Amino acid sequence: MSIILDHVSHIYNPGTTFEKRALDDISLVIPDGEFIGLIGHTGSGKSTLIQHLNGLLKPSSGNIFFNGQSIFDNDFKMKDLRREVGLVFQYPEYQLFEVSVIKDVLFGPNNLGMKTLDAEVAAYAALKSVGIDESLLDVSPLDLSGGQKRRVAIAGVLAMKPKVLVLDEPAAGLDPLGRREILDTIANIRKEQNITVILVSHSMEDVAQYVERIIVMNKGKIAMDDTPQEVYSHDEELQAMGLDIPEITRLFLRLKKEGYRLPTDVFTVDQAYEAMMK
Amino acid sequence: MLRDITIGQYYPSGSIIHRLDPRVKFAGTFVYIVSLFVFKTFWGFLPAAVWLITLVIMARIPVKYLLKGLRPMLFLLLFMAAMNLLMTPGEVIGQWWIIKVTKEGIRSAAFMSLRLALLIMGSSLMTYTTTPTALTAAMEHIFRPLKIIRVPVHELAMMMSIALRFIPILLEETDRIMKAQQARGADFESGGLIKRAKAMLPILVPLFVSAFRRAGDLAQAMEARCYHGGKGRTKLHPLKYKLRDIIAYIIMIGYLVGCIFIP
Numbered sequence A: 001m002s003i004i005l006d007h008v009s010h011i012y013n014p015g016t017t018f019e020k021r022a023l024d025d026i027s028l029v030i031p032d033g034e035f036i037g038l039i040g041h042t043g044s045g046k047s048t049l050i051q052h053l054n055g056l057l058k059p060s061s062g063n064i065f066f067n068g069q070s071i072f073d074n075d076f077k078m079k080d081l082r083r084e085v086g087l088v089f090q091y092p093e094y095q096l097f098e099v100s101v102i103k104d105v106l107f108g109p110n111n112l113g114m115k116t117l118d119a120e121v122a123a124y125a126a127l128k129s130v131g132i133d134e135s136l137l138d139v140s141p142l143d144l145s146g147g148q149k150r151r152v153a154i155a156g157v158l159a160m161k162p163k164v165l166v167l168d169e170p171a172a173g174l175d176p177l178g179r180r181e182i183l184d185t186i187a188n189i190r191k192e193q194n195i196t197v198i199l200v201s202h203s204m205e206d207v208a209q210y211v212e213r214i215i216v217m218n219k220g221k222i223a224m225d226d227t228p229q230e231v232y233s234h235d236e237e238l239q240a241m242g243l244d245i246p247e248i249t250r251l252f253l254r255l256k257k258e259g260y261r262l263p264t265d266v267f268t269v270d271q272a273y274e275a276m277m278k
Numbered sequence B: 001m002l003r004d005i006t007i008g009q010y011y012p013s014g015s016i017i018h019r020l021d022p023r024v025k026f027a028g029t030f031v032y033i034v035s036l037f038v039f040k041t042f043w044g045f046l047p048a049a050v051w052l053i054t055l056v057i058m059a060r061i062p063v064k065y066l067l068k069g070l071r072p073m074l075f076l077l078l079f080m081a082a083m084n085l086l087m088t089p090g091e092v093i094g095q096w097w098i099i100k101v102t103k104e105g106i107r108s109a110a111f112m113s114l115r116l117a118l119l120i121m122g123s124s125l126m127t128y129t130t131t132p133t134a135l136t137a138a139m140e141h142i143f144r145p146l147k148i149i150r151v152p153v154h155e156l157a158m159m160m161s162i163a164l165r166f167i168p169i170l171l172e173e174t175d176r177i178m179k180a181q182q183a184r185g186a187d188f189e190s191g192g193l194i195k196r197a198k199a200m201l202p203i204l205v206p207l208f209v210s211a212f213r214r215a216g217d218l219a220q221a222m223e224a225r226c227y228h229g230g231k232g233r234t235k236l237h238p239l240k241y242k243l244r245d246i247i248a249y250i251i252m253i254g255y256l257v258g259c260i261f262i263p
């Protein structure tokens, strides 16, 4: 499922005083199987951008191609797109509505018209992969903890077996352990199913160790699009955009400047430890 | 799509109309509505229409925005027009089966829908140009005498302004939830009435949960700031008439007198 954005702009409320150009001439290629981090300050247009990836929003100008087909084509099937690109919204726990966890996860697969058995298998597998215990299947989703709700909501999208998984701030508002667990879970899912994953965040620290490509957004434009290592070498520019690189990476960059022979692709304490012990 | 619902919403443009005292706008809206009901002929709408158009231009509200405000009321408008069209007795000019269309019916349908449309646009003009806070202050002021008969004027006004303030928040929330369920393959557009009603459930449940959560949060936040109702509460910006408000009142009286006496 390759996705191409061709000079995409999006304007909210055009022609009123609330007019807001949230995306400004974005061009992007998202090939199969990549693990991408989409980073940007609050209001930089991240959520707007990802809603274009499954057709929830249409560009005000520009075009989007999925597997080579334009979304403006007459025979373009939105339903197929929703099946292929799974989108987990910011604070997805607020969209749970069913009487039990398993029913809520089944909502997506049923909408896609999967057979009952297939849908159930997919739902169980999804819940397992996000680490929801079987004893919780018949509990009301409203009775779960925040972190558990988040997992159930993610499972709800995973159960649709998307080829591209887009997650908007999946770790927002969780405690450090919860953040780690959710992100590790996502990394595992991607490893097992070999799907494209786009991880939206405003924290470099969160995505650094997972992704292979970072897209930095600033005021509706793409400011950088490169490997983490390359992006982090622009520390000052990032700071000007209100973003921060991982502390440990900054330390290594500084030491390198002072003349120490150290690598700069160090994003975690573990990696730092290894690099220093060499 | 849902954001297209503009009724009751503030539209900032900083015009002179926006800066008028909210009480003036209340009175103006009242006068305008009265003027819509004093006439029985089409010509009677002319001054009201001119009045409305002048105010809209002065307030710098885009016409598109004003018409959008009509959209949620479209059903009501059509319903009223249809009722008038079919129910008015008179000179029959067309008849199919048991449906009779009379000349008077056409006239009254057009008349009533025009009046309702002017009414809706006129009253939304007030909310477009007045912040909820100012609206509350004005309402509280105008209905102050009712306090004597123990009507909780302040509380009612506060409730109304909170309700107004919550319309865009809840619309935004609905929009978000709809999108989230659409991302899970939900389909709100196709199918029969029952299927569509059922499709509302995944929106309504989270919406109610979140509305109650928000209401609880707000109540707590108000309490944390020692809100305890209207008694002894003073205002940061007390309402005070300025010269422009007095001029506005004079124009308003002129309009009303003109409407009553010119025909």
Ligand SMILES: Nc1ncnc2c1ncn2[C@@H]1O[C@H](COP(=O)(O)OP(=O)(O)OP(=O)(O)O)[C@@H](O)[C@H]1O
Residues within 6 Å of the ligand: A012, A013, A020, A021, A022, A040, A041, A042, A043, A044, A045, A046, A047, A048, A049, A090, A202
């Ligand atoms: N539905 C909408 N209507 C009008 N303006 C909007 C809407 N959604 C977003 N915006 C505006 O578009 C801009 C980009 O918003 P967006 O939600 O895409 O940012 P973001 O990068 O996701 O921010 P955050 O990190 O806070 O989630 C913001 O200025 C926002 O106010």
Ligand SMILES: [Mg+2]
Residues within 6 Å of the ligand: A046, A047, A048, A090, A168
């Ligand atoms: Mg966002």
